[in-house]
Structures are given as structure tokens and as C-alpha cells.
Amino acid sequence: MSERRRGAVRSETARLAILNATARLFAVSGYENLAMESIAAEAGVAKQTIYRWWPSKGALVAECLLEGLLLPERFAMPDTGAIRADLIAWTTELFGILREPGGEGILRSLIAAATENADVGRRLRDALGSPGSIAGRLSSAVDAGQLRSDAPLQEISEALVGVVLLRALSRSIVTTGDVEVLVDALLAGAKR
Amino acid sequence: MSERRRGAVRSETARLAILNATARLFAVSGYENLAMESIAAEAGVAKQTIYRWWPSKGALVAECLLEGLLLPERFAMPDTGAIRADLIAWTTELFGILREPGGEGILRSLIAAATENADVGRRLRDALGSPGSIAGRLSSAVDAGQLRSDAPLQEISEALVGVVLLRALSRSIVTTGDVEVLVDALLAGAKR
Amino acid sequence: MSERRRGAVRSETARLAILNATARLFAVSGYENLAMESIAAEAGVAKQTIYRWWPSKGALVAECLLEGLLLPERFAMPDTGAIRADLIAWTTELFGILREPGGEGILRSLIAAATENADVGRRLRDALGSPGSIAGRLSSAVDAGQLRSDAPLQEISEALVGVVLLRALSRSIVTTGDVEVLVDALLAGAKR
Amino acid sequence: MSERRRGAVRSETARLAILNATARLFAVSGYENLAMESIAAEAGVAKQTIYRWWPSKGALVAECLLEGLLLPERFAMPDTGAIRADLIAWTTELFGILREPGGEGILRSLIAAATENADVGRRLRDALGSPGSIAGRLSSAVDAGQLRSDAPLQEISEALVGVVLLRALSRSIVTTGDVEVLVDALLAGAKR
DNA sequence: GACTAATCGAGACGGTACGTCTTGTCTTCGT
DNA sequence: ACGAAGACAAGACGTACCGTCTCGATTAGTC
Incomplete structure (x- = not known):
């Protein structure tokens, strides 16, 4: 018997906008000067929508890092045999x-x-x-x-x-x- | 002709109070939660007295570090020959x-x-x-x-x-x- | 040709729960601190159910007042002749x-x-x-x-x-x- | 022997700017829609400067009223003898x-x-x-x-x-x- | 019995404002 | 001149509600 969820579902649009805004501003401002308010503004999102899903700036940056948005994608290890x-x-x-x-x-x-x-x-x-x-x-x-x-x-x-x-x-x-x-x-x- | 400076001279008491307060609060609160106002209060010193001599929180902590107030003193390298x-x-x-x-x-x-x-x-x-x-x-x-x-x-x-x-x-x-x-x-x- | 409406009919249970919750919270919190979200929660009702029937907090309180839920019932004017x-x-x-x-x-x-x-x-x-x-x-x-x-x-x-x-x-x-x-x-x- | 205070003295400029901004915005927006942030912005003052001296919007408006900034000055009672x-x-x-x-x-x-x-x-x-x-x-x-x-x-x-x-x-x-x-x-x- | 509408609880959403906190500068007076 | 006290502008913090919207379930006529 499935425990049906009710209510609106999380907006993937908002989620991606937030992550992208975070990555963009992170690259520009660095972690210290990265303001939640700026992220919200840049993402066109309410601040509360960020805080609903991430408890802190750190967690948000962590998810960006996990999604590969913060570091160049070139760290694949080569394997030439040598x-x-x-x-x-x-x-x-x-x-x-x-x-x-x-x-x-x-x-x-x-x-x-x-x-x-x-x-x-x-x-x-x-x-x-x-x-x-x-x-x-x-x-x-x-x-x-x-x-x-x-x-x-x-x-x-x-x-x-x-x-x-x-x-x-x-x-x-x-x-x-x-x-x-x-x-x-x-x-x-x-x-x- | 001596180029004597005039006015009061820098208070060593204040300087030490500030450094010690910084070290004490740093140990308790960590760097992020370390507030200049708290340091001033803890040291019994005006905030301006800190800013007169150190440009930023970082510089203040750096000086504490240099003075050995932040890390235990035991990092002398032993030399037993082996x-x-x-x-x-x-x-x-x-x-x-x-x-x-x-x-x-x-x-x-x-x-x-x-x-x-x-x-x-x-x-x-x-x-x-x-x-x-x-x-x-x-x-x-x-x-x-x-x-x-x-x-x-x-x-x-x-x-x-x-x-x-x-x-x-x-x-x-x-x-x-x-x-x-x-x-x-x-x-x-x-x-x- | 009956112009009968179709679909579910307004829930009297919900209506009363909302009015009572409003009256209860009004007495506790006063008008300023009366939050629509709290009323909804207290009444076990969705916020939208309130907004569907009342345009504003004021209107809701007005209806409570009209129903005699906010003021004691004792304001009947006596008529002893004098x-x-x-x-x-x-x-x-x-x-x-x-x-x-x-x-x-x-x-x-x-x-x-x-x-x-x-x-x-x-x-x-x-x-x-x-x-x-x-x-x-x-x-x-x-x-x-x-x-x-x-x-x-x-x-x-x-x-x-x-x-x-x-x-x-x-x-x-x-x-x-x-x-x-x-x-x-x-x-x-x-x-x- | 006077208990002399030290430190900067309250800025009369800021005080007046705040009171005038409050009166101006009050007339435009009414009490409910009067925002502390707007007052601060209108007065060119930091929000903290308001909160340092007034505990609430109500207290601020009360002082405006006392200073005669909110009501027209014409309520002098005439005395013609009749x-x-x-x-x-x-x-x-x-x-x-x-x-x-x-x-x-x-x-x-x-x-x-x-x-x-x-x-x-x-x-x-x-x-x-x-x-x-x-x-x-x-x-x-x-x-x-x-x-x-x-x-x-x-x-x-x-x-x-x-x-x-x-x-x-x-x-x-x-x-x-x-x-x-x-x-x-x-x-x-x-x-x- | 299928279809259509309207209701419901739940809750995510974009916003606005809140009151607090910290930063670094500036002002005043005392030493 | 320096120090203490502390006011100031600026601006980020995390929270509380607002009123709207989206979701799936439910209910009640209509066809």
C-alpha cells in the first residue's frame, strides 16, 4: 500500500536555475562573497525556495560540486598504459x-x-x-x-x-x- | 635633528589583549564565527584600536599564528638521528x-x-x-x-x-x- | 433547463472549522498576529480553501464577528422600562x-x-x-x-x-x- | 561629579531624516503598508539606526505624532467666548x-x-x-x-x-x- | 457507467518585509 | 596621538507570511 504523497511536486526548473546561478556566481565571486540573496535573484527564485531544499550555502555548493558544475570536466584520468x-x-x-x-x-x-x-x-x-x-x-x-x-x-x-x-x-x-x-x-x- | 614621533605610543597592553582575545575566541568559535566586535569586547578595547593596526580579521589571525598562539607548541621536529x-x-x-x-x-x-x-x-x-x-x-x-x-x-x-x-x-x-x-x-x- | 452546477459542493465542515479556528486564534493572538497559514493549520484545511471563499483576513474576521464568534453573547439590550x-x-x-x-x-x-x-x-x-x-x-x-x-x-x-x-x-x-x-x-x- | 558619556553622539540629522521619511511614507502608504526598510531607504539611513532608537514601527509613528508631523496643525481650539x-x-x-x-x-x-x-x-x-x-x-x-x-x-x-x-x-x-x-x-x- | 466540474488537503512557488548581525568608518571625549 | 566608547551606512542572514498555483483524490451532478 503506497504512502501517496500529496501537494505540488518539486520544480526541477527552479532546482536547476538555483544550481546554475550558484555555479555562475561562485566562479565570479568566490565562496565567501557568494550571497544567498544574489543566488535567488540570479536564479529568479525566492530565497525560501533555496532554504526549503538546502540547509546552507555549503550544502548548495556541495551539490553543485557533485553535479560537476564547479570544476572543469577534464579530470578524467588518462590510461595510456604508462x-x-x-x-x-x-x-x-x-x-x-x-x-x-x-x-x-x-x-x-x-x-x-x-x-x-x-x-x-x-x-x-x-x-x-x-x-x-x-x-x-x-x-x-x-x-x-x-x-x-x-x-x-x-x-x-x-x-x-x-x-x-x-x-x-x-x-x-x-x-x-x-x-x-x-x-x-x-x-x-x-x-x- | 631627531625625527622624534609625537603623541602617545602604541599600547603594548592593548596589542597583547587583542591577540590573546583573538586566540581565545578563535579556539572557541572558529574563524567563521569570530567577530571583530567580540574580540574588541573580550580584549576590553575599542574596535578602532584593532583596525588601526590590522587591516582585517585575516591579518589578525595571521599574527596570532605567527606568535604561536593558535597551535600547540609541540611541533618541534625531533632529531634522534633516525x-x-x-x-x-x-x-x-x-x-x-x-x-x-x-x-x-x-x-x-x-x-x-x-x-x-x-x-x-x-x-x-x-x-x-x-x-x-x-x-x-x-x-x-x-x-x-x-x-x-x-x-x-x-x-x-x-x-x-x-x-x-x-x-x-x-x-x-x-x-x-x-x-x-x-x-x-x-x-x-x-x-x- | 436547470442551470444546476456540477461538481462537489462546498464543505460545511471546512467552513465551520475555518471560522472556529479563526475565532480561537484571534482570541489568542489578536488580529495583527493572526496568520492565514496558522488558521489553515489549526482548521486542518488547505490555505486555498480559505482563499476560495474569503478574499482576505479582514473578510474572514468580519464573518466571524457576524456569526457572533468573537464577542461575548451578552450585548442584548435590556428593556425594563427604565x-x-x-x-x-x-x-x-x-x-x-x-x-x-x-x-x-x-x-x-x-x-x-x-x-x-x-x-x-x-x-x-x-x-x-x-x-x-x-x-x-x-x-x-x-x-x-x-x-x-x-x-x-x-x-x-x-x-x-x-x-x-x-x-x-x-x-x-x-x-x-x-x-x-x-x-x-x-x-x-x-x-x- | 558628572558620569560623562563617551563615544559619538546621536546624529540629529539621522533622527530628523527618519522622522520625516516616516511621516512622508505614512501619508502615502498608511500604517499597514509602512515598511521599515522603505523608511530606512527614504531617509538614507541604515535599518539598524532606526532599531537602535525605536523598538518598533509603532513607537516611531508615535514620535512622529508627538512632533506634529502626522496631523495638520489646525486643531487649535478657538475661543470667541461663545x-x-x-x-x-x-x-x-x-x-x-x-x-x-x-x-x-x-x-x-x-x-x-x-x-x-x-x-x-x-x-x-x-x-x-x-x-x-x-x-x-x-x-x-x-x-x-x-x-x-x-x-x-x-x-x-x-x-x-x-x-x-x-x-x-x-x-x-x-x-x-x-x-x-x-x-x-x-x-x-x-x-x- | 463514463464524463465533467468543482471541491478538498497538501504543499511548492515568487515575493516582501522582518529584526538581527557583522563589517569597517567616523565622531566624541578623556588621558 | 592614542584609546574607550559607541553611532553610523551597508548589506547578508535566516524566518515568517502573503496570495497563487500545482497536484492527485474525492464528490456530485449530467449524459
Whole structure:
């Protein structure tokens, strides 16, 4: 016996307008200067419609992140068979955000969001180093016999992403050579 | 002809009261909920006295950080001669913040401050992995012949600290075993 | 050819639930703090069901007033034959509202409703000084030869009620003696 | 020894801007539609500056009333020596508000304000029938021997004002003849 | 019995205003 | 000149209601 719901159904139009407005304003203003009132105005939506479905700015940004609206879609891990080259390519891409105009700000804004909202934190880690990307690639390298079967894949993933975060926070200049050194340092103990 | 300044001189009492009030409230409320008005009230000082000397909340927190008022004082790098054991001890200490009640919040608050203020970012990196601590220890291990002379010391430092940040942001549970695996992974390629 | 309407008929249950909920909440909250949403909730009714039948809060309160749900039922004008005594008794009863705990608030709330809604205004005047009560009693006193036939009955009625309103608005303390003085003042010119 | 205050002093400019903005918007919108945000905007003032000094819209309107910004300044009681003529002139003036375009709305708005705020109620009574005006005039008529010394001056005053309020609430049409009838009815028992 | 309309409870929606909070500047007086 | 006290403009916060609309269920004539 189904417990029938009653009343109007959630408007998908409004939901998408809100998420898109959030993504657009996030890119422009960053997390700190992102105002719920502006999101509502930009989305052509009442503030209460946002608060009805998301408890906080953090949760809203988290959902944007999950929907892939905040970060470029290019973080697919390549798989050419050569694990070192693939990692370097991927990490270079990742560091690339920091080199773009405004890219550093976006990443720092995401970090700021993550400090406020646990979901953003988890999704940030996953988005950058998700099972589908880095960890998966590493374990397929294990299968291919390129890495030792007891290599600390998780730690290597986290270290790579962690360095990116630290560089974003400390406003360090990122050079192209850094990537190779870092990848080699991390792979050193994992190679066969 | 002396270029003597005139008028009252900056009150050291007020300065210390402000810094201490900031540190106290920071520990209680975190960075986001830290209000300048509360700091002024807590310090028994006028708001203008804060703004006269610090341009923003971020700068104020940065100075607290620099003065060692925000983080426990125990991050001195040990030097027993055994680089692996020393790194494990130090990293365990570092991860220890995350395991303490409220410690995770403090670290996340510092990260939040770093996203807003470049000084905090730089000082956070230095406080956790400063030349005087980890980098210095690593280079003395090189001198002692324990690590290769071309070992990527900077990258190892940053990876260690980066992992701590990532764990703080993603609210991952930190186990004691993680530290050894991480240190071994990072030292693998650096050992002689 | 019957012009009969089709479809479900208006629910009397709902209508009564709404009126009763309105009366109940009006007594508790007053007119200003009376929310349509609360009425709907209290009545177990959808908001639309209210708006389908009443155009506004004012109209709803007006109907409550008309149905006698808002004011005590005791404003029947006595008719003992002695016009002065009857008027004093009735006016005392009227002033009595102001002396009861909360009664002043109810009257003020009705005045507030009257400022917004013409119907409430008219019904308030009629409810307090309707032909069936004060004006009728006065004209029967004329018939009985107690009052002059050209006595300004309407003005006397309005003055009595007006004084009650003014006292309610100005939060004046009402004493028992006031009533006699007032009635005598108003009857003075009307007596034979 | 004076307990000297410190800090900036209240800005008279802001105070006047707020009161004038309130009076202007009150005349246009009435009490119900008078928004604190509009007042702040119209006055070029922060909302907090209003709330710092007045606890509510009612209190703000009360002060406007006290400063004579809401009602025309013409309610001075004439004193030609003839009490009946003076009373008729004054009451006609008073009823005049109701005959003006918008005047009825202003009076009803004031009544609405009075239902919310005790000060407005008291000041409304005083503004319309203050000791300086009607009650004073009546007692000088007593001195002049035109009225009996035991005439219920207070009740006559209140009845006059009360009728005006009732007419405003019930949207009754006010004719010129009404005034004379009313005044005569009230003076009847007071004359020598 | 199918069709058509109107009602109902539920509740999402775009809006407006609320009263509070914090920021960073400015003003006043005392030291 | 500096400090405390604190008023100020600006503007975001999250909440409360408004009146409208959408949804599916139900009810009552009409065909």
C-alpha cells in the first residue's frame, strides 16, 4: 500500500536555475562573497525556495560540486598504459587550475566551502581523486605489474591532491618541473 | 635633528589583549564565527584600536599564528638521528591535532583563514612544515647520509602537510597505522 | 433547463472549522498576529480553501464577528422600562470587556481589523450599537414618552460606543462611576 | 561629579531624516503598508539606526505624532467666548479630516497604529482632545458661567472624539448638520 | 457507467518585509 | 596621538507570511 504523497511536486526548473546561478556566481565571486540573496535573484527564485531544499550555502555548493558544475570536466584520468606519464599528465592538468587566471581563487573558494561543510570536503576529495580517477588508475597499474601489489595507493593519491591544496593555500608558484619531481618522489617506493 | 614621533605610543597592553582575545575566541568559535566586535569586547578595547593596526580579521589571525598562539607548541621536529622514526613521531604529533576533541575544528578554521588571507596561508605552511622543522630535518638526514643528496625534500615536506590538510577537510578518520605507511611511501624514493 | 452546477459542493465542515479556528486564534493572538497559514493549520484545511471563499483576513474576521464568534453573547439590550437604568446596565456590560483580562486586547484587535476592512468596521458598529440593541431601545423610550421625540438617538448611540473605542485605544482605566456620568451627560438633552 | 558619556553622539540629522521619511511614507502608504526598510531607504539611513532608537514601527509613528508631523496643525481650539459656536467650529474642523481625500485613510492608519502601540493611543487622544484644546476650552466656559460647574467635561470631550473615531472606522458619511446635532446633544445637559 | 466540474488537503512557488548581525568608518571625549 | 566608547551606512542572514498555483483524490451532478 503506497504512502501517496500529496501537494505540488518539486520544480526541477527552479532546482536547476538555483544550481546554475550558484555555479555562475561562485566562479565570479568566490565562496565567501557568494550571497544567498544574489543566488535567488540570479536564479529568479525566492530565497525560501533555496532554504526549503538546502540547509546552507555549503550544502548548495556541495551539490553543485557533485553535479560537476564547479570544476572543469577534464579530470578524467588518462590510461595510456604508462603509469608515470599518465600521472604526470593528470597532475599537470590538476595544477593547471592554479595557473589559470582565477583558477587559484576557485580552488581556494572550494577549500573555504569545505571548511564549512563536510559534504563539500568529501566531494572535493572525491572529485579530485575519486575512485574513478586516480585510485583506479593506480590499481590498474598494479594489475599491469607496473607497481608493487602492496603499494600504498591511497596514500599516493592523497599526497598528490594534498600538495595541490597546500600550494593553493600558500599561494606558491607552481612550475612545470615540480610535477615530475613530485610524481617521481611518490612513485619511487611503489615501483616494482 | 631627531625625527622624534609625537603623541602617545602604541599600547603594548592593548596589542597583547587583542591577540590573546583573538586566540581565545578563535579556539572557541572558529574563524567563521569570530567577530571583530567580540574580540574588541573580550580584549576590553575599542574596535578602532584593532583596525588601526590590522587591516582585517585575516591579518589578525595571521599574527596570532605567527606568535604561536593558535597551535600547540609541540611541533618541534625531533632529531634522534633516525630519520624514519623522527618523521613518524612528528607526523603522528601533527595528525594528533585531528584526533583531539575540537582539534579538527581548529585546523579547519585555520584553513578557512588561509583561504581568505595570503599571510595565514604562508604562515600555516611554514608553521607546520617550516624550514626550521621538517625541511631542516630532512636536509640534515641528507648530510648524515641517510637520504640521497638529490632527494626531493620540499616535495616530501609538502606531501606530508598536504595529506594532513586533506584529511582535515574531508573529515577522514586518521588511524595510527596511516602515518607509517605514509612516511614509508614518501621516504621510499629518497633513501640511499 | 436547470442551470444546476456540477461538481462537489462546498464543505460545511471546512467552513465551520475555518471560522472556529479563526475565532480561537484571534482570541489568542489578536488580529495583527493572526496568520492565514496558522488558521489553515489549526482548521486542518488547505490555505486555498480559505482563499476560495474569503478574499482576505479582514473578510474572514468580519464573518466571524457576524456569526457572533468573537464577542461575548451578552450585548442584548435590556428593556425594563427604565431607560436610564437600562442604558447604564448595557454600557457597564460593554465597558466590562475592557476590564476583563485580555478583553481590552480583543477589542483593540477588532478595531485593528476594522481599520483594514470596511465590513468589520460596519459590523463592529452594528454589533455594538445595532438597531436591535441601543438605537432600538432608545426609540422605544421615545415611544414610551421618556425621551423627547426629536432626541438625537443616533448621536447618543454613537457617542456611547465611541467613548468605549477611545478608552480601548488610549488604555484609559475605566471606573464604574464613569458609566453613570456618561449616560447622564448623554441623556440630559434628550429627556422630556 | 558628572558620569560623562563617551563615544559619538546621536546624529540629529539621522533622527530628523527618519522622522520625516516616516511621516512622508505614512501619508502615502498608511500604517499597514509602512515598511521599515522603505523608511530606512527614504531617509538614507541604515535599518539598524532606526532599531537602535525605536523598538518598533509603532513607537516611531508615535514620535512622529508627538512632533506634529502626522496631523495638520489646525486643531487649535478657538475661543470667541461663545462655547457652542467654538465647539461646532472645532468639531467641524476635526470631522473635516474625514471629508478630505485621503484624510479618512490617515485617521484610520493612526487608529491602526494606536491598536499596536499604547503611546500612539495616548498621543492620539491627546492630540485630538488635549487639555490645551477641548477640555481647557470647556473649563473656561465653566468659569465664564456658560456651563454648569459640575458638567462632565471629560466625558463630553471623549464623546466628541469618540464619535469621530467611530465614523472613521465605520466609513459613515459625515454631513455638516451632524456636527451641530452632536454638539447640542452633548451640551444639553451641561448648560446652565 | 463514463464524463465533467468543482471541491478538498497538501504543499511548492515568487515575493516582501522582518529584526538581527557583522563589517569597517567616523565622531566624541578623556588621558 | 592614542584609546574607550559607541553611532553610523551597508548589506547578508535566516524566518515568517502573503496570495497563487500545482497536484492527485474525492464528490456530485449530467449524459
